[in-house]
Amino acid sequence: MKVPATDPNTMDAPTPDDALHLVKGEGPIVAADGRPLKASLRRALRREKLRALGLVAPLLIFVLVSFIAPIADMLFRSVENQIVADTLPRTVAALEDWDYSSGEAPGEDVFAAFYVDLSEAVALKTHTRLGTRLNYEMTGMSSLFRKTGRRVGRFDTDIYADQFAALDPAWKDGAAWMEMMSAPGIESVLPETASAWQSWLRILENEGDDPAEETPADFVFTMLYRDLARGADVSAYNGPGADRLAAAAAAVGGFETVSIKEQFLKADKDWGDPEVWGVIQTFSPPYTPGYFLAAVDLKLTPHGIEKQPEEQQIYVMLFNRTLFMSLVITGACILLGYPVAYLLSSLPLRTSNILMILVLLPFWTSLLVRTSAWKVLLQQQGVINDILVWLGLVDDANRLILINNQTGTIIAMTHILLPFMILPLYSVMKTIPPSYMRAAKSLGATNWTAFWRVYFPQSVPGIGAGSILVFILAIGYYITPELVGGTSGTFISNRIAYHISSSLNWGLAAALGTILLGVVLILYWLYDRIVGIDNVSLG
Amino acid sequence: MTTIVTPRGTSPSLTGFTIPLTAALGGFFGLLAGSANDMVLAGLVAGAAIGAATAWVLARFLPDRRRGKWATAAVYALGGLLSGGTTGLVAGGVIGLVMGWFALWLHSGRYRAGVPVYATPLQVLWHNSYLFICGLIFFFLIAPIIVVIPLSFNAEEFFTFTPKMLALDPEGYSLRHYRDFFTNPDWQQALRNSVRIAPAATLLSVSLGTLAAIGLSRPHVPFRRAIMAILISPMIVPLIISAAGMYFFYSRIGLQGTYAGVVLAHAALGIPFVIITVTATLVGFDESLTRASASMGAGPVRTFFRVQMPLILPGVISGALFAFITSFDEVVVVLFVGSAGQKTLPWQMFTGLREQISPTILAVATILVTLSILLLTTVELLRRRSERLRGMSPG
Incomplete structure (x- = not known):
């Protein structure tokens, strides 16, 4: 069995x-x-x-x-950074061999790769976006890319096209190029030319032109020259135009040459600065911790991780301020919410239901309504100041500044979040039997002892639930700080909104949001441990 | 101190308790009025004297609480009218009401109503101060919302009370801001958008949410906690993060700046509320009812609409109201996900407040407060009905 x-x-x-x-x-x-x-x-x-x-x-x-x-x-x-490698694929590959610590700008090969990449990016108009992206890491990059973008089409490299055409006019013929470049094996013979040709095809496709009818751009000829001058094994190729290629290979030794690096330096001398190339190299991987570092006032530089300059260190301060003000608001909510919740839970149901309306009405009223009410009340020419002046408590000339600073944010947000403290507190206090207090008193406890030793410990879960709820809501608040916070009362969320809609640094906004989300999720987890998600109730 | 200790039902000492305390309150009002007119000391003394007289007269000749209160209010209002016109009338009436109530509250011994007979004077004082503090907190909660209402009838382009308004001059009041709201194309467009977006989002979140809540409250649901966490998350994640994420993602898939995008976003935000309220209602739902219905030959759809739905309807409606108000009040997400064509009422208010254009915002605010009072009443009635159906409360 x-x-x-x-x-x-x-x-x-x-x-x-x-x-x-x-x-x-x-x-x-x-x-x-x-x-x-x-x-x-x-x-x-x-x-x-x-x-x-x-x-x-x-x-x-x-x-x-x-x-x-x-x-x-x-x-x-928040970690994505494909724009550099996507826009400058050849440069990124070429830069792998360059050592930033050498203290010198990279050599001709990198510049040649960059020449092709930039020519394509300018034609596809993606170089300004790249410049904007790199400008977050090093100021001046944006204008450097724009300026060079305007010059790159007018480099002196046109001499190559002319010299090749002088050898054989067919070099200026798009159809002939097309035939040659689509022949098998050409990539291994003329690697740089083949790669540049692909760029050229993408440019033409973007403009809707037929490659057979267009003379290739200067950069294609430049790459052809470089391939041939490097001693490409043209004998291995026997497709269309092989004779022309062999003739050119024999002639390039006598060509007049031009240095691409010098052309770039002539466009802007900053290209000789190893820092510029260091930044490009540092941000060439497809994923970067750069935004997160920026979100905590650090920055990724070619030397490693460094602190941001003093005047740009704002995010740690903003995070601290957000946490501090949320704590103050939570504290104020406990202070104001506890007595009211206690009163509501100790009154008979009929009375407490009526008083509950006073708590629920603000809860149901639009956030914008409450914020505008506080704006009306707290202004320098507002109701509170008017009353204080009328009573003679405040001089007309020195009206209190209650708005557009931290005071305004704290007052308005305490009011807005107070129901979120009262409701959980009330629901916990409702479950504490009043007989416990009476028992404590009958055993000789004073009112205070009975409250502090018997009632209060039982209401702590309510405080915990309400505090976490208020705190979670407070640290992510955007509207109220934006409207009554001025500059000193804004939260990290205002900065996130700024980066999304004004500075367009979406990566940084995402990184700041991710950090904030992390904080909230930890609190959420705590809330789940203390109260349980299933026990969330609404009024 | 001994004068204050009085058994319930008998009046405390008139000269040693009621008169001095009423005089103190009168002195306080006198102080306020005096400091406004640069006569601090005179105000204090006059107020105290009037207060003492009020207490004495009321205790002697008019001990009935209700009549005494209103009589005092009438006398004070008359005095106010003679000295300060319409404003004085109202102020006098209010102060008189407070004074009369206070004097008789003390005199009748009602101030000890909330404490045991054996409570010491200090405990009585503490209890009443506690009630006073709670009153102040309630005032803090409700006053800002109430203040907006009279200000919205302002005849001027100000965000504050004008002297004419304080004098209760009819000329100081007008409906111009309401007229502006109903004629200004910007506000009308915003209203139309709000009315188009919120019901669609509500419908979406309620239909999907109710279905899911019913699924979730079945006895055997795999991964219940994980699913619940995902469904509740739109409520927990700060709005700015949701807004940022939706902005990035919706612009990738071409929904940014479209009506559908805003509706989707708002429906997602409303779902946690529907799930919470409907699952809460389903906790008290008796499964044997559906089994009974099935045993009598009704299919699942018929059972749902004829048996289950009518019983959980209060929960569904209050969930729908929550979802509606979430969408109707929402501004952060629509600010990012929407474009100018989806400008909603809260968005228009937000821009208005940022640029301080006009008190039309206050007129809108008053309309919205009225709306929220209606919603609150509905939800409360539904909640009570649902509790009554489930036999949870006697009301």
Whole structure:
């Protein structure tokens, strides 16, 4: 007699009548349709589970697409940095051999690669975006790219095209080029030319032109010259135009040459600065910690991680301010919310329901309404100042500055978030039996002792729940600090909004948002541990 | 101190308790009025004297609390009218009401109503101060919302009370800001957008949310906690982060700046509220009802619409109201996900407040406060009905 050993919590768990059945030799109990009962039950359970999942699935998919995917996208953007490698693929590859610590700008090869990359980027108009991106890391990059972008088409490299054409006019013929460049094996003979030709094709495709009718741009001829001058093995090629190529290979030794590096230096001498190349090299990987470092006032430089200059260190200060002000607001909410919640929970239901309206009305009133109310009240010409002046408590000339600073933010946000403290506190206090306090007093405790030693400890979960809720809401607030915070009362979220809509540094905005999200998720986890997500209730 | 200790039902000492305290309150009001007119000391003395007289007269001749209170208010209002016109009338009436109530509250011994008979004077004082503090906090909660209402009838382009308004001069009041709201194309466009976006978002989140809540409250749901965490997350993640993420993602897929994008975003934000309220209602739902219905031959769809839905309807409606108000009040996400064509009412208010254009905002605010009062009442009624259905509260 062998009873299968399985987890007691599953359908397969052994039951007392298993043994009975086995002893009697009847086999397992069967359902009406003749299947074993257990299998039948298991099937029913599986169907039940699937049906439940089926009901949840549409919403789950909806939330995943409309909400979770955007959050994931933001997390991705905070490290994503493909723009450098996408715009300057050849330069990034060529820079791998360059050592920043040599203290010198890279050599002709890097500049040649950069020449092709930049020519394509200018034609596709992506170089300004790259300049803007690199400008976040080193000021001046944006204008450097713009300025060079205007010059790169007018480099003196046109002499190569002329010299090749002088050898054979067919070099100026797009169709001939096309034939030659699409022949097999050309990539191994003329690697740089083939790569530049691909760029040229993309440029023409972008403009809607036919490559067979256009003379290739100067950079293609320059790369051809470089390939041939390097001693390309033209004899290995025997496709269309092989003779022309062999003739050119024999002639390039006598060509007049021009240094691409010098052309760039002539366009802007900053290209000779190793710092510029160091920045490009540092930010060439497709993923970068650069935005996160910037979000904590550090920066990634060719020398390693450094602190931002003193006057640009604002994010740590903003995070600290956000945390500090959220703490103050949470504290103020506890201070104001506790007595009210206590009163509401100790009054008879009828009275407390009426007073509860005073808590719920602000809760239901539009955030904008409450913020505009505070704007009206706190202004220098506002209601509070008017009353104080009328009472003679404040001189008309020195009206209190209650708005556009931290005071304004704290007052308005305490008011806005107070219901979120009172409601959880109330629901916890409602469960504390009043007889405990009476028992404590009957045993000789003073009012204070009875409250502090008996009642208060039981209300702590309510304080915890309310505080975390208020704190989570406070650190992510945007509207109220934006409207009543001025410059000294703004939060990190205002900075995030600024980077999204004004400075367009989306990567930094995403990194700041990710850090904030991390803080909130930790708090959320705590909230779940203390209160449980399922126990969230609304009024 | 001994004068204050009085058994319930008997009046405390008139000269040793009620008169001095009423005089003190009168002195306080006198001080306020005096400091406004640069006669601090005179105000204090006059106020105290009037207060003492009020207490004495009321205790002697009019001990009935209700009549005494209103009589005092009438006398004070008359005095106010004679000295300060309409404003004086109102101020006098209010102060008189407070004074009369206070004097008789003390005199009748009602001030001890909330404490046990054996409480010491200090405990009585503490209890009443506590109630006073709570009153102040309630005032703090509600006053800002109330202040907006009279200001919205301002005849001037100001955000504050004008002298004419304080004098209760009809000329100081007007409906011009309401007229502006109803005629200005910007505001009308914003209103139209809000009315177009919020119901669509509500419909989406309620239909999907109710279905999912029913699924989630079945006994065997795999990964229940994880699913719940995902569905609740739009409520927990700070709005600015949701807005940023949606802005990035929706511009990738071409939804940024479209009506559909805003509706999707708002529906996502409303879902946690629907899930929470509907699952809360389903906790009290008796599953044997659906089984009974099934045993009588009703299919799942019929069972849902004829048996389950009517019972959980209060929860669904209050979830829908939460979702509606979330979308209707939402400004951060629409600011990023929407474009000028989806400018909603809160967005228009936000720009208005930032640029300080006009008190039309206050008129809108008043309309919205009225709306929230209506919503609050509905939700409260629904909640009580649902609790009554589930037998949770006697009300």
